[in-house]
């Protein structure tokens with residue numbers, strides 16, 4: 001691998017040695033795409049983030065909307081996870097006018113799904129006004145490229161409720177593949193709840209070693 005390259009290269013500050021993940025406590029790297037800036041979190045993001053998390057259209061496939069306090073606590077967790085893991089969720093801002101659009105990024109493997117390999121997950125959430133422009137796919141492409149090029153991941157996964165067709169369409173536009181044998185019941189959703197069955201999509205780094213186990217780097 002040659003480290004930061006392609007759409008992430010102009011502002012990719014982590015990855016002098018691409019095998020070594022971002023350092024804990026290092027500044028959140030910025031990624032620039034054709035129309036977007038993926039950046040660190042600021043206090044001014046808390047208000048539009050809370051509005052997004054209180055919108056029933058955005059939260060249709062989640063168990064509940066978030067209160068302002070819950071949304072702020074989520075920001076705090078996101079920032080803490082960047083610091084602890086060296087990767088995480090970026091704010092996605094429209095480059096042309098600086099508007100907060102949502103978030104995209106990488107999340108640490110879950111540990112409570114029996115049998116699931118330790119996948120780093122790519123995820124997204126955008127305000128309704130930002131839907132229908134290709135922003136989620138554009139941002140996620142940059143996040144995935146960073147995960148492969150800078151973190152050295154061999155495979156990245158994404159999952160959602162069966163009915164979340166818009167999110168599944170982002171996964172498909174990214175070139176992720178879906179094998180129904182990977183699907184699972186989310187252990188944190190009550191048995192019998194319609195949001196409990198989840199689909200899992202995977203994307204392998206094009207030059208990953210064929211023998212590299214799923215979800216590792």
Ligand SMILES: CC(C)(COP(=O)(O)OP(=O)(O)OC[C@H]1O[C@@H](n2cnc3c(N)ncnc32)[C@H](O)[C@@H]1OP(=O)(O)O)[C@@H](O)C(=O)NCCC(=O)NCCS
Nearest residue numbers: 058061124125126131132133134135136137159160166167
């Ligand atoms: C999931 C979510 C991010 C998808 O948003 P989205 O706008 O459908 O996805 P994209 O940003 O990739 O945009 C794709 C759409 O923009 C259109 N588009 C318009 N201009 C475009 C352009 N210049 N380039 C690319 N696509 C463009 C595409 O045709 C496509 O439209 P379609 O859905 O009618 O086919 C959004 O629905 C969301 O935030 N949902 C709530 C949170 C959530 O469920 N997150 C996932 C939890 S796992």
